[in-house]
Amino acid sequence: MNAQQFTLLRSFFGLTPPVALSFPSHCSINLINSFFVNDILLNPHFQQYPPSIQYQQRFWKWAIENLEELARKQESEACQICGKGVPLQGPPAYSFVTHFWCMPEQSSELLTSPNEDAVDVSHQHTATLLESRTMIESGTTGLRTWLASFVLAQHLILNPDLVASKRVLELGSGIGFLGIIIASLQQLQETSTSPSPSLWLTDVNDEVLARCRDNMNLSCNLSSRHQNIGYMKLDWSESLEENSPISSFINDKINPEVILGADIVFDPSLIPGLVRTIKISLQPSNCSATFKTMIIALTLRNEETMRSFLSHVRAESMRSEELLIVFETTPFFETVERDISCENVKLFRIITAT
Numbered sequence: 001m002n003a004q005q006f007t008l009l010r011s012f013f014g015l016t017p018p019v020a021l022s023f024p025s026h027c028s029i030n031l032i033n034s035f036f037v038n039d040i041l042l043n044p045h046f047q048q049y050p051p052s053i054q055y056q057q058r059f060w061k062w063a064i065e066n067l068e069e070l071a072r073k074q075e076s077e078a079c080q081i082c083g084k085g086v087p088l089q090g091p092p093a094y095s096f097v098t099h100f101w102c103m104p105e106q107s108s109e110l111l112t113s114p115n116e117d118a119v120d121v122s123h124q125h126t127a128t129l130l131e132s133r134t135m136i137e138s139g140t141t142g143l144r145t146w147l148a149s150f151v152l153a154q155h156l157i158l159n160p161d162l163v164a165s166k167r168v169l170e171l172g173s174g175i176g177f178l179g180i181i182i183a184s185l186q187q188l189q190e191t192s193t194s195p196s197p198s199l200w201l202t203d204v205n206d207e208v209l210a211r212c213r214d215n216m217n218l219s220c221n222l223s224s225r226h227q228n229i230g231y232m233k234l235d236w237s238e239s240l241e242e243n244s245p246i247s248s249f250i251n252d253k254i255n256p257e258v259i260l261g262a263d264i265v266f267d268p269s270l271i272p273g274l275v276r277t278i279k280i281s282l283q284p285s286n287c288s289a290t291f292k293t294m295i296i297a298l299t300l301r302n303e304e305t306m307r308s309f310l311s312h313v314r315a316e317s318m319r320s321e322e323l324l325i326v327f328e329t330t331p332f333f334e335t336v337e338r339d340i341s342c343e344n345v346k347l348f349r350i351i352t353a354t
């Protein structure tokens, strides 16, 4: 498969809107036809984890229009793909979405490959999720993956030691995109001598948490083979209550070394509970002298909300430090918030002030 075909393949699985796609018009129509049929329609991954019917309709409409245009140009009649018959109606509901990613050493191999146009798909990892196609559904934002998760995931892929062999807790984990990446990194980095890693995924919403578990367990995801993943309903606001069980749950049961959160600062009224939950999670454990860190990815939508979060962090005797983001884009296609880019996301490290 050449690089342009691979881009098209991952765009299809990543649900990139057809207006943003580039059609490989310089190839012969037979070659393109065979790519659409063999690499996309008959792809075993596609058969098992297809994008939504709505997305397929738009994609194939775009593909067919371009094929027809090319056929007119190349005076060819070969355009067999229409016969596959994608149904034209159905509820705008859920879709499988697949994101491709690879470890930094493999992406540099890709760049230095003698055949620059060739992509070795076997070096690519995937993260597949069943997710809603609307931003808010059933009153929650958690049934989609948000840009901040993509940015934090890419930061972890570039710095896998942050989660490898660690006890990790994610707050507001949504449907599990970041969880799939963390679990995959923990397994890819595991050695026979390293401590066994663990991962706890938490969210306030039962439906979101159930979807998260299902996505983590999809057999195509490396996370399905992780031996030590826990799921827990956790509402940050409960941390403000006296004698809240959150403290013993987090410290006795999980005792996290790394706490992660993506796009969990969006509603000013949730900030006090969230910050208290972070403080509890960072509390030194009685039985080990582990240094605990939180890394949070915030999408800058409202300066005042971000300021309020950081001032609550200070008021709870914690320190925050902004982390440098060394990439401009991520390998994940941003389909929820099309109008914003990685520049709108900030990464902070939070630790207890000593």
Ligand SMILES: C[S@@+](CC[C@H](N)C(=O)[O-])C[C@H]1O[C@@H](n2cnc3c(N)ncnc32)[C@H](O)[C@@H]1O
Pocket (backbone or CB within 6 Å): 140, 141, 142, 143, 144, 145, 146, 147, 148, 149, 171, 172, 173, 174, 175, 177, 202, 203, 204, 205, 208, 234, 235, 236, 237, 261, 262, 263, 264, 266, 270
């Ligand atoms: C914008 S979504 C982000 C989801 C995911 N981290 C991502 O970046 O794709 C915010 C998440 O926070 C969760 N959430 C909202 N309020 C919460 C609360 N009080 N306690 C715990 N989680 C909460 C929501 O259910 C949702 O999954």
